[in-house]
Amino acid sequence: MIEVNKQGEVWVFAEQHGGKLEEVPVELMSKGRELANTLKVPLAAVLLGGQVSELCERLGHYGADKVYLAEHPLMEHYQTSSYTKVFCGLIEKYKPQIVLFGASPCGRDLAPRIASQMKAGLTADCTDLQIGSHEIKSTGTVYDNLLLQIRPAFGGNIIATIINYDRWPQMATVREGVMPMPTPNIKNKAQVIKETVHLSQSDLAIEILAEHRQQKKVNLKASRIIVAGGAGVGSKENFKLIWDLAHCLGAAPGATRAAVDLGFIDRDHQIGQTGTTVRPVLYVAAGISGAIQHQAGMSDSQKIIAINIDPQAPIFNIAHYKIVGDLTQVIPMMIKAIKEKA
């Protein structure tokens, strides 16, 4: 661990694979900027990889004041051990007060290893971050300007706010899709700090024999409108109605975990606690009862239309438009209405 350092910077792990910057660190730059402004400290991106210096400029456009650039041929492919070694070295050298990671498969592999080596705290899968104070009731001690790490727990049934006041840095992984993407500003230039990296083959604990990455079949996060179906859709045949309405709205088709488990649609379309988190302009929920795990992934939608046969379905509690009815009748009516108006 490092000592509490109120002048410490706010850091964001700039996750990249094959020289391509992931979306989640970009999302984190907007929240990181906000935290850094509140604390009046710089925002820095930490960029590790083989040859990745060309990404520094973009990180500047997205709001980074600084980029710590650590390049080494042995870091071309992400590996827990090598990245942990280099990242911990940087934390010990610069003593940041906050370090943020995307809660991606890579971020959730790396962040706990770093936190354990640093003997520092880490909160997983945050959905919001704020700056605030914490009082220890028994002693009356007040800690100001702490990172409030806000996350759902117990399957989304409660929201916990976690803090770490003494064993720094304050670290968190943040769910993908919950922070808005910042608008790039090409005038914003980051100061690039090149780090010397010492790594040898013995720092690599694993050998990558083969790898395959595929693009997701659908980009739910980037969709303005989402039409999602749940178990209430009833069958794969009926699920065609979801696709039809999505096509006619220029929307992406989404689904609940139940609908995915029933084989109505591919897992890439899953929205919720264990799927993608979305915040579209319009969310149409058809045959979705509104389990808390699903709501966790879509309740921030600007407008929600819910169609359900059960007037008591919890989804109606967060819906702007409540349609109690049979979706096999309602959806064709909607398609007809949209085709006529447009």
Next chain:
Amino acid sequence: MGYHCVVLVKQVPDTKRITGQAMNEDGTVNRAALPAIFNPEDLHALEMALDIKDKFGGKVTAMTMGLPTAATVLREALFCGADQAVLITDRRCAASDTLATSYILSCGVRKLNPDIILCGRQAIDGDTAQVGPQTAEKLNLPQVTYVEQIIKLDGKTIITRRNLGNGWQEVKTKLPALLTVVDTANEPRVPRALRLMKYKTAKCRGEIEAMAKTDPSIDVDAVCKELDSKGLLIQQWDLDYLNADLRWCGRDGSPTKVHRIQSVVLTAKETKEIPPTQASIEAMVHELIVDHTIG
């Protein structure tokens, strides 16, 4: 030949089947509303370990940290085929966060000196996925997360296939190593009838002590001795037995603290009820076009 696999398991509240209110009015978690189960992904880790034993020989040890009541999941592991079970229980473990938990578990694993350590990718109560990697770090061992399949085991190294969500990776690492297992890895076996008959009376010392509280005629030492002679005593270790450094255990050993807990309150926004008629739906669509939501 053969491998000693230690499977780290957790008893968790069944967050998917919450009956009644998840929270008490004073803001604490209402345990009574949450039935306790074997963490689902840990069952897949156990299955992977049992499969290694079936193919290569060796033994499987299930280990958990928790209250004596957590021995329930250890019995389930014994029913399914685990050879031995270890409960780490100590009041000084209370309020451990993932880092302190990992430290304590690593002390337990060290006692067993296994070839392979397996655990579920994450537990459904916290969904953190941190204890696996942190336990690996505390043991200074390589971690392989999101393991879906073991491709090859040759005594000194292991080749596994990782499911990365948007693709996969095949990796080779030296043993010993720690694997976290995903739920697409296998179909966990169900308890075997013969094993269930044999191990249903298996208990840890803490459970016998709890029974003795209501029935003073029970001689705890004598019952433990008898169970042990039949191979039915679940081993129970405390922090002294583990030689654990108390600075890294429990509340003191946990850098993260709870600032606040809130029950999720579904915010009822202004809801317009639209009857399922063509005219009403057209009016709704018109409204959405006018405010530029669609079109």
